[in-house]
Amino acid sequence: MSTVVGVxxxxxxxxxxxxxxxxxxxxxxxxxxxxADSSLHGVDAVVLPGGxxxxxxxxxxxxxxxxxxxxxxxxxxxxGLPVLGICNGFQIxxxxxxxxxxxxxxxxxxxxxxxxxxxxxxxxxxxTNAFAPDQEIVIPVxxxxxxxxxxxxxxxxxxxxxxxxxxxxxxxxxxxxxxxxIRNEAGNVVGLMPHPEHAxxxxxxxxxxxxxxxxxxxxxxxxxxxxxxx
Amino acid sequence: xxxxxxxxxxxxxxxxxxxxxxxxxxxxxxxSGVSSVRIGKRIEIEFAGEADLDAARxxxxxxxxxxxxxxxxxxxxxxxxxxx
Numbered sequence: 018m019s020t021v022v023g024v025x026x027x028x029x030x031x032x033x034x035x036x037x038x039x040x041x042x043x044x045x046x047x048x049x050x051x052x053a054d055s056s057l058h059g060v061d062a063v064v065l066p067g068g069x070x071x072x073x074x075x076x077x078x079x080x081x082x083x084x085x086x087x088x089x090x091x092x093x094x095x096x097g098l099p100v101l102g103i104c105n106g107f108q109i110x111x112x113x114x115x116x117x118x119x120x121x122x123x124x125x126x127x128x129x130x131x132x133x134x135x136x137x138x139x140x141x142x143x144x145t146n147a148f149a150p151d152q153e154i155v156i157p158v159x160x161x162x163x164x165x166x167x168x169x170x171x172x173x174x175x176x177x178x179x180x181x182x183x184x185x186x187x188x189x190x191x192x193x194x195x196x197x198x199i200r201n202e203a204g205n206v207v208g209l210m211p212h213p214e215h216a217x218x219x220x221x222x223x224x225x226x227x228x229x230x231x232x233x234x235x236x237x238x239x240x241x242x243x244x245x246x247x
Numbered sequence: 248x249x250x251x252x253x254x255x256x257x258x259x260x261x262x263x264x265x266x267x268x269x270x271x272x273x274x275x276x277x278x279s280g281v282s283s284v285r286i287g288k289r290i291e292i293e294f295a296g297e298a299d300l301d302a303a304r305x306x307x308x309x310x311x312x313x314x315x316x317x318x319x320x321x322x323x324x325x326x327x328x329x330x331x
Contacts, residue, residue, distance in 0.1 A: 076313055083310070112313065119315045126264050166261060166316060191262070 020045040020238050022231075023060035025090075025106075027052040027081050031068035032103065032214055039214035040064065043231030055085040062099035062143070062234055063090055065106025067159075067212060077120060077162050078108035087113060099143035099234055100206045104160055107198070107208030116199055116208045117175070118167030123160070124191025132223040133158035133211050134186040135197055139179045142204040143237040144230045154226035158189055158197075158211040165192040165199075165210070175199055182207055249298035250324045255312045256287035291324070298323045 022040045024047055026033045033049070040047040048060055052070075057063065070081035081087060091113050094100045102110040110116045123129060132155050137148040148154070167175070172194055175181055183198040190210075198209035213227030257263050263285045270284040290311055292303055303321050312319040 075311070079310060079313065111315070117315075119313055121261065121316060122264050124262065124264055126268055164262075168260075 020062070020235055021048055021060045022046070022234070023048045023050040023057055023063045025050045025052060025063065025065050025086055027068065027070035027084065027105075029069040029072055030066050030105070032212065033066040033068070035212075035214040036064045036066040036103065039217045039227060039231055042217045043228055043235060045231065045235060050086055052081070052084040052086050055089045057086075057089055057093060057098075061238055062101070063093075064214075065090075065100065065102040065109050066214070067104030067106060070105055070109065073105075073162075076108075076112070077105060078110075078112040081105075081109045082112040091115060094201075094206050097203065097205050099237060101144050101230065101234070102206075102208040103212055103214060104163070104210055107210055108162070110206060110208045115206050116201060117171045118165055118199070120160075120162055120210065121164045121166050122162050123164050123189075128159070128161040129163070129189040130159040131157070131189065133189060133197075135183045135211060136186055137183055138181040139200060139204075140182075141179060142182055142200040142207050142233070144207040144209075144233050145182050145200075147229045147233040147236055153186065154183075154216075154229070155224045156211045156213050156216040156227045157223065158185075160190065160210060163192065163210045164190045165196040167193065172196075178202065183209060183211075249294045249296070250326075251292045251294065251298050251300065251303040251321060252324045253290040253292065253303060253307045253311050253319055253321050254287060255290065255307070255317050255319045257285060258316060258318055261316045 022045045024036045037047040108120045137152045180200050182200050184195040185197050188195050200207045213230040216222035216224050216227030266285040307319045
């Protein structure tokens with residue numbers, strides 16, 4: 018039976034179609050989820066895609082957090098459901114307190130859109146277990162409010178608990194400690210500012226490195242995941 | 248009708264690049280002597296009846312401000328001339 022991965026569409030989501038395509042390229046079955054529908058329709062995992070949910074009004078992700086589908090996803094995530102938040106999805110996970118910290122305006126105030134070198138950190142997550150520790154990958158980054166911030170105590174804890182899943186090599190936005198992505202304690206929830214779903218095909222992406230996140234999920238669900246819940 | 252005003256500011260330790268950009272533009276206006284500019288949000292909430300400060304605080308804490316990076320204050324705004 019094929020793994021079924023839900024991709025949520027909020028008003029203002031942009032990258033939901035690419036995320037659906039990436040899920041399919043990795044060998045899973047994508048299912049579209051709608052922000053106003055609280056049912057997850059039995060999916061095995063959820064991707065919160067990039068974009069500008071609810072126009073990014075107030076703060077990025079602040080309003081999406083209160084959507085019907087997010088209430089269900091937050092409960093399921095606490096129960097171990099694998100959830101990957103990309104870009105705006107990462108912002109939503111932080112606003113929903115499923116991940117610590119926040120994403121703020123880029124230090125230089127510029128929107129950054131480029132192929133980005135990352136170094137993988139923790140591979141003990143549902144979404145990174147197919148990578149090697151310290152593996153370098155290139156996937157696109159594109160954000161205006163992607164600067165990861167948290168207080169020193171939180172940053173120290175993230176590092177001490179091996180919860181940074183990727184760091185920038187050449188920080189594009191002033192993110193503290195070069196953090197590009199983090200995971201929760203259990204390893205099922207991951208937030209990542211750059212876009213793996215844009216790096217799954219040679220025709221359109223800078224690499225195929227993005228597939229690793231989705232392949233990791235399949236490994237995780239097949240029981241080969243390392244150190245993750247569920 | 249009653250109006251409650253919520254002011255949301257970035258915490259002092261959080262970098263405010265917007266404020267820095269504005270501060271950087273001030274010399275072009277011929278203004279000197281400004282050491283810092285920080286930018287926040289003012290939100291006006293109109294209640295149909297009495298001002299409900301508890302509700303306003305809840306709105307501010309849960310939605311209007313992100314306590315990870317922002318502080319907020321809540322106050323009832325007296326109508327102009329009410330004290331006269």
